[in-house]
Amino acid sequence: MLGRWGRAATRWRLPVVGVWIVLALVGGVVGGGVFDRTQTVDDLRKSAESVRAEDRVDQLDPEGETVVAVISGEDFYTPALVETATAVFNGLRQTPGIVDVSDAYTAGGLVSADGNSSVAVIEIDPKYSEERALELADQIVERLRAIDAPEVLIGGELLAERTFADQAVDDAVFGESIALVVLCAVLILFLGGVIAGLLPLLAALATIATALLALNVLAGSVAVSEFAVNVVTLLGLGLAVDYSLLVIARFRQERAATPDAPLEELLERTVAAAGRAVLVSGLAVAIALAGLAVFGTPVLAAMALGGLLAVLLATVAGLTFVPALIAIAHGRIPAPGTRTWVWRRPRAGGRGLLATLAAFSQRHRVPVALVSTVALIALTVPVTGLDVNNSDASALPERTQERQVAERLERDFPLAAVPVTVVIEAETNDPKIQDLMRYLWTQGGRDDVQLADPHPGVTVVEINPQGPSAGAKAQSIVRNVRDYGASVPVLVGGPAAELIDAKESTRSRLPLALLVIFVPTALLLFALTRSVLIPVKALVLNLLTLGATLGALVLVFPGALDITTPLLLFMFIFGLSMDYEVFLLARIKEEWDRTGDNDRAVLAGITASGPVVTAAAVSIGIVFLGFALGELVQVKQVGVGMAIAVFLDVTVVRGLLLPATMSLLGRWNWWPGVLTRETGRMV
Structure with a gap:
C-alpha cells in the first residue's frame, strides 16, 4: 500500500506539491493568528481540592485581577514621594473599574523594615473580562509611573500571565529562526547541495504552517495554550526534518542500487521501505504524546493537542509531500561520493559514527553493555533530589518587572505571601x-x-x-x-495546595499513562519486528535515556524544575527515542530477513541507517538547542533536556547499548520464531 503511495506521489507530483504549498501559504497568513488567540490554560482539573476551594472563595467573595506595585529607592516619608503617591492612589480609587486600592500612603499598606519601600495592590472589578482587565491594567501602570520615586516596579499575576504568553511566543519565533538558519547549513552539507538541503526545510515549514492553521481553527472551540504553539514548532520542525532525511536517504540508496530503474519504481520502493518506518515512528510518537492527555490536566491536554497535530502532519508530509518533492528535484539530489560544490572530494566510503560505535560494541559486547548501563544509571542518581514547583513569575526573564516584583515581595514583605x-x-x-x-x-x-x-x-x-x-x-x-x-x-x-494537588494527580495517573504508552508501543514494535524481546529491550533503553536526562537536568538547573517539565521530557524523549529505534530496527529487520545472521544484520542495518539517524539527531538537537536559547526557564529546561537526551540516545544508547545487547541476545532477539537459513524455525 505504501509503495502505491510513492508511485502516486510521483505521478501526481505537481498537484501534491501544489496542495501543500497552498496549505503552507494559508497557514503562514491565517495560522499566524493563533498567536493572538492563545489562552492561559489551567494547570489542574476542576475536581482538584485546591481548585474547588478557590471556586468556593470566589463564590463567597468574588475577587478581581490585581496589579501590584513595589515603590522603593527612597525614604517612605520623602515629601515629594508622599505627595505624588497620595495623589496617584486617590485618583486610582476614583477610577471606574477599580474596586479596591491598598497602599501604604492612603490605606495603611505594607512598608518594608528599612522604610525604603512599600507595596500597593490595585484590584480590578471581578466582572471584567480578561481582555478588559488588561486594558485597565495598562492604564493603571501608566498612572503609577507618575509616582516620584527612584524605582516603581509593577507586576501581579494578570500582567505576569500576559508577559509569560508573549515571551513563550517570542521564544518560539527566536528558537525557530536560529534553528532554521543552522539547519539549512547542516542539511546542505549532509545532502550535498542547496536544492537537496532545502527539501527537508520545505517539508518542515509546510508542516508547521499547516499545524498552526489547524490550531487557529480549533481556537474557536477549544482553549489553545501558548505552549501548544511551542510544541507544534518543536516537533513539527524536528520530525518533518527527520522523516524527510529518512525518505531522501532511502531514495539515494535505491537509485544507487538500480540506477536505470524508472523514477516511479524507485519512489515506490523508497516509500514502501522508508514509509513503513515513518508511519511506525509517527504512531509511536503520537502514542507517547497521547500519554500526556491521560494526566487529565488542561495544560498537558493542550500540549498533547499541539503535539498530535505536529506528528500527524509531519507523518503525512513524509509520505506524500517529500516523495513528490523528490520526484520534481531528483536530478538535484546527488549520490554520496558525487563531486559537488559542497563535496569538493568524493566522500570516503568508511563507516559513520553509529556504525563505528556498533562495530566496537559488538567486539566488546559484555563490557560495553555493563559500562554503558552503569554510566546511565549513575547519571540517573541525581533524580532522587528532584524537586518540582508550579510555574510562577520566577520563570520569567530576570529583566521583567513581574519577576522582580515577585522576588521583592518574597524577600522584603513576607506578609504579602499568598x-x-x-x-x-x-x-x-x-x-x-x-x-x-x-x-x-x-x-x-x-x-x-x-x-x-x-x-x-x-x-x-x-x-x-x-x-x-x-x-x-x-x-x-x-x-x-x-x-x-x-x-x-x-x-x-492556595499555591501550596495547588502544588500538592498537581504532584498527587501526577503520581496517581502515572501508572495509567505508562500503560497507555507502553502497551501500544510494544505492539507496534512487535508488528515491525515480529519479536517479543526487542520491544521490551526498547522500552528499557528508553527509560535509561529518560532517567539519565532528568539526572543531568537536575545538575544543570539547581533548584526546582517546573512540574510539567519531567512529564513533557518523558513524552518527548520516549517518542523521539522510538523514532531512532524504529529507523534502525526497520533496516536491521530487513537485513535479518535477508541474511539470517544476527550480528551481520545488526551491523549492516546500523551501517545503512546510521548516517540518517546521526543527521536526524544533529538536526533535531539543533532545533532544541535553538529553543534552549530562549528566556523562559520552562522552555529552556525542555530545550536543554531534549538536547541532552538526543546526544545520550544516539551515542550511548543506540550507538553502544543497542548493538551490544542485540549481539548478546543473538537469535533470541527474534523469538518467538523466525525462519532462518541455518536452523529452520526457532522455538
Missing part, C-alpha cells in the same frame, strides 16, 4: 469546629492566622506560611489541615 486558605462549611461559633479552629491557630504565629469576612454558614481562615507561598512550610500546613479529619466539609486552597 496564604493557605481553609474553607469550612460551618459557622465560626459552631461547636463542631471548635477543636478544628484551635488546631488552625497552632499552624502559625499570633499574627499569621486570620478570619476572613464572615459569611452565613461558612468560615474562611487564612494562614500565612511565613515563607514562600508554595514552600515547604506552606505545604506542611496544607497536609496537616487536610489530615486533621474534621467532622464538617473542609477545603484547603
Whole structure:
C-alpha cells in the first residue's frame, strides 16, 4: 500500500506539491493568528481540592485581577514621594473599574523594615473580562509611573500571565529562526547541495504552517495554550526534518542500487521501505504524546493537542509531500561520493559514527553493555533530589518587572505571601469546629492566622506560611489541615495546595499513562519486528535515556524544575527515542530477513541507517538547542533536556547499548520464531 503511495506521489507530483504549498501559504497568513488567540490554560482539573476551594472563595467573595506595585529607592516619608503617591492612589480609587486600592500612603499598606519601600495592590472589578482587565491594567501602570520615586516596579499575576504568553511566543519565533538558519547549513552539507538541503526545510515549514492553521481553527472551540504553539514548532520542525532525511536517504540508496530503474519504481520502493518506518515512528510518537492527555490536566491536554497535530502532519508530509518533492528535484539530489560544490572530494566510503560505535560494541559486547548501563544509571542518581514547583513569575526573564516584583515581595514583605486558605462549611461559633479552629491557630504565629469576612454558614481562615507561598512550610500546613479529619466539609486552597494537588494527580495517573504508552508501543514494535524481546529491550533503553536526562537536568538547573517539565521530557524523549529505534530496527529487520545472521544484520542495518539517524539527531538537537536559547526557564529546561537526551540516545544508547545487547541476545532477539537459513524455525 505504501509503495502505491510513492508511485502516486510521483505521478501526481505537481498537484501534491501544489496542495501543500497552498496549505503552507494559508497557514503562514491565517495560522499566524493563533498567536493572538492563545489562552492561559489551567494547570489542574476542576475536581482538584485546591481548585474547588478557590471556586468556593470566589463564590463567597468574588475577587478581581490585581496589579501590584513595589515603590522603593527612597525614604517612605520623602515629601515629594508622599505627595505624588497620595495623589496617584486617590485618583486610582476614583477610577471606574477599580474596586479596591491598598497602599501604604492612603490605606495603611505594607512598608518594608528599612522604610525604603512599600507595596500597593490595585484590584480590578471581578466582572471584567480578561481582555478588559488588561486594558485597565495598562492604564493603571501608566498612572503609577507618575509616582516620584527612584524605582516603581509593577507586576501581579494578570500582567505576569500576559508577559509569560508573549515571551513563550517570542521564544518560539527566536528558537525557530536560529534553528532554521543552522539547519539549512547542516542539511546542505549532509545532502550535498542547496536544492537537496532545502527539501527537508520545505517539508518542515509546510508542516508547521499547516499545524498552526489547524490550531487557529480549533481556537474557536477549544482553549489553545501558548505552549501548544511551542510544541507544534518543536516537533513539527524536528520530525518533518527527520522523516524527510529518512525518505531522501532511502531514495539515494535505491537509485544507487538500480540506477536505470524508472523514477516511479524507485519512489515506490523508497516509500514502501522508508514509509513503513515513518508511519511506525509517527504512531509511536503520537502514542507517547497521547500519554500526556491521560494526566487529565488542561495544560498537558493542550500540549498533547499541539503535539498530535505536529506528528500527524509531519507523518503525512513524509509520505506524500517529500516523495513528490523528490520526484520534481531528483536530478538535484546527488549520490554520496558525487563531486559537488559542497563535496569538493568524493566522500570516503568508511563507516559513520553509529556504525563505528556498533562495530566496537559488538567486539566488546559484555563490557560495553555493563559500562554503558552503569554510566546511565549513575547519571540517573541525581533524580532522587528532584524537586518540582508550579510555574510562577520566577520563570520569567530576570529583566521583567513581574519577576522582580515577585522576588521583592518574597524577600522584603513576607506578609504579602499568598496564604493557605481553609474553607469550612460551618459557622465560626459552631461547636463542631471548635477543636478544628484551635488546631488552625497552632499552624502559625499570633499574627499569621486570620478570619476572613464572615459569611452565613461558612468560615474562611487564612494562614500565612511565613515563607514562600508554595514552600515547604506552606505545604506542611496544607497536609496537616487536610489530615486533621474534621467532622464538617473542609477545603484547603492556595499555591501550596495547588502544588500538592498537581504532584498527587501526577503520581496517581502515572501508572495509567505508562500503560497507555507502553502497551501500544510494544505492539507496534512487535508488528515491525515480529519479536517479543526487542520491544521490551526498547522500552528499557528508553527509560535509561529518560532517567539519565532528568539526572543531568537536575545538575544543570539547581533548584526546582517546573512540574510539567519531567512529564513533557518523558513524552518527548520516549517518542523521539522510538523514532531512532524504529529507523534502525526497520533496516536491521530487513537485513535479518535477508541474511539470517544476527550480528551481520545488526551491523549492516546500523551501517545503512546510521548516517540518517546521526543527521536526524544533529538536526533535531539543533532545533532544541535553538529553543534552549530562549528566556523562559520552562522552555529552556525542555530545550536543554531534549538536547541532552538526543546526544545520550544516539551515542550511548543506540550507538553502544543497542548493538551490544542485540549481539548478546543473538537469535533470541527474534523469538518467538523466525525462519532462518541455518536452523529452520526457532522455538
